[in-house]
Amino acid sequence: MTGPVLLRGKLALITACVVAVAxxxxxxVTWLATEHNLSSQLNKSLMASLPPRFDRPPGPGDRREFHITCDQGQGRPEDGLQQVLQGIQTLELDGSTCAPPGVDPVVTTADDFVSTTTYRDGVTKSGTEARVLLQPLDDGRVLILSRSLxxxxxxxxxxxxxLVAVSxxxxLLVAGLGLWLTRRALAPMERLTETAEHIxxxxxLTTPVTVDGxxxxxRLGRAFTSMTAALAESRRRQRDLVNDAAHELRTPLTSLRTNIDLLVLSERTGRELPQRAEVLDRLQAQSREFSDLVTELVVLARDDRELARDPVDVAEVIDRAxxxxxxRAHDHVFDVDRxxxxxxxxxxxLERSVLNLLDNAVKFGPAGSTITVRSRPGWLTVTDxxxxxxxxxxxxxxxxFWRAPAARGMPGSxxxxxxxxxxxxxxxxxxRFVPNGRGASVRLNLPCET
Known part of the structure; x- marks a missing residue:
């Protein structure tokens, strides 16, 4: 069973086929041109063999006559034509032919009836193919000159x-040369393929791709390098997110399990747990923190391509947030100017990002404080x-997962x-954070759609 044909083999085969057709x-064309030239030269040779009076139209009183005496095969042509032609004969009025001795007469032509000088192909009595010149005479006979083909x-x-041998x-030469050239031209592609198979x-994904030019x-090599670099970066970010999430979840999970174990132990032993209400409150708060953390992790893990690309009214986004x-914060005042x-x-x-800034401002701003929101084309700020x-x-x-040292005891992920x-x-x-006399002020710069 034969293996698949490689690309270089296909290119070499296509090149060979194109060259073969050419x-x-x-x-x-060369053969036909040569055949035409040789036939033309033979025709000219036959025409040149005619007596001078036959190579031009007859003048007044000029008669184009030609005589061969056929006497038991002893006739001789005039003007010495026998010495330059392989065949000379006349077609008589009764359909018979007259030829001098030693001449292989033409016995077959396409048509013996002619009214002007005519060239035809014929066959002699011995079966030889010949080129025939038919020249009508004034007495109704036809002069036939012939030369072997x-x-x-x-x-x-x-x-x-x-031509067949050269073709x-x-x-074969073009196929071999094409295979060698395509092998050299596709060598970078072969290296790229080997690298892709290795990856x-x-x-x-850190395997280097050595394709230049x-x-x-x-271009394909550089695009492949960019793709593997992007995949490697995406994998790194995913690994970092998982590691950070595992690290951050370890402490609250331990606390959650401890509180659950206390409740289970109290139920099994029948002993009243003095801090039961406090434990339940902690469990409720921790469950809310886990729910928020899962939501935030889903947002971080979401592919950027899943986001819509539609015109968004920033004022409406701010109002909804x-x-x-x-x-969530009835004891805070919101001062909005957009x-x-x-x-x-x-x-x-975008609403999620503004809401996160507002939640941070609520978390760190004292009760009764004012949260200021300002927005103009191209930017918005949230200040607490x-x-x-x-x-x-x-x-x-x-x-x-970064948290300020002073905020590590506060809820949040x-x-x-x-x-x-x-x-x-x-x-x-x-x-980015921008300088503010009191509290924290975060500024978001966004490209304004014109």
Whole structure:
């Protein structure tokens, strides 16, 4: 069972086929041109053999006559034509022919009736193919001159053999050369294929792809390198997210299991648990934290391509986020001042990012404090009256699971600002802390749709 034909073999085969067709066409044209030239030369040779009075129209009183005396095969042609022709004869009025001795007369032509000088192919009495010139005479007879086509046929046969041999050798040479050239041209592609197979076998996305050049293969190599780098970065981020989530979940899970074990032990032993109400409250709070954490992890793990790309009214996004935040913080005042502008993106994701900023402001702002929201085309800010974030921690605050030392005892997962940064970055913007006299102020820069 034969294996699959490689690309280089296909290209070499296609090249050989194209060249074979081209050589065959050239050979046919060459053979036909040679055959035409040889026939034309033979025709000219026959015409030149005619007496001078036959190569022009007859003048006044000029008669074109020709006589061969046929006397028991002893006739002789006039003007010495016997010495330059292989065949000369006349077609008599009664249909018989007259030829001098030693001449192999033509016995078959396509048609013996002619009114002008005519060239035809014929066959002699001995079966030899001949080129025939038919020249009508004034007395109604026809002068027939002939020459054998043997030399021409031999020449054309030899030429055909040479052309066939050259065609076969040319095709073989082109096929071999094409295979060698395609092998060299596709060597980078073969290296790229081997690298891809190695990556698929080992799942090592850091394997370098050594394909250079500015041609299509070079572009493919660079695109493949970019793809594997993006996949490696995506895997790294996924691994970091899982590791960070596992680390952050370990402590609350331990606390949750401890509280559940206390309740189970109390039920089994029948002993009243003095802190039962307090344990239940902790379990309820921890379950809410786990629910929020799972939601935030789902948001972080979501593919950016799942986000919509629609015109979004930022003012409506802010209004919806503030409405939701008010239901969670009745003891805070929201001071909102925004203008109408739009951004191209996902309305739900943008609302999520604004709501996270408002939740942080509610969490860190004292009861009765004011949360200020300002928005103009291209930006929006959320400011609270809490303790603020030290300058040295402002960049780290947007990392996953990062929490300020003073806030580690407060509820939360440390993912709120990381989600904000990711959502804004997907929309082509940025998130950062801006100086504020009191509390923390976060500014979101977003490209305004014109």
């Amino acid at each position: 050589i065959a066409g050239i050979s046919v 043997g030399e021409i046929n031999d020449t054309l046969a030899a030429l055909a053999g040479v 076969i050798l040319g095709v 698929a076998r080992t799942e090592d 500015q041609d299509e293969v070079g 503030v409405t939701r935040a008010r239901t 203008s109408d502008w739009t951004v191209l993106g996902d309305a739900a994701a 009256e809490g303790p603020g974030v030290p300058a040295e921690h402002r960049e780290a605050a947007f990392e996953r 440390g993912l709120g600002l990381a989600i904000v940064a990711d959502i804004v970055a997907v929309h082509g913007g940025s998130a």
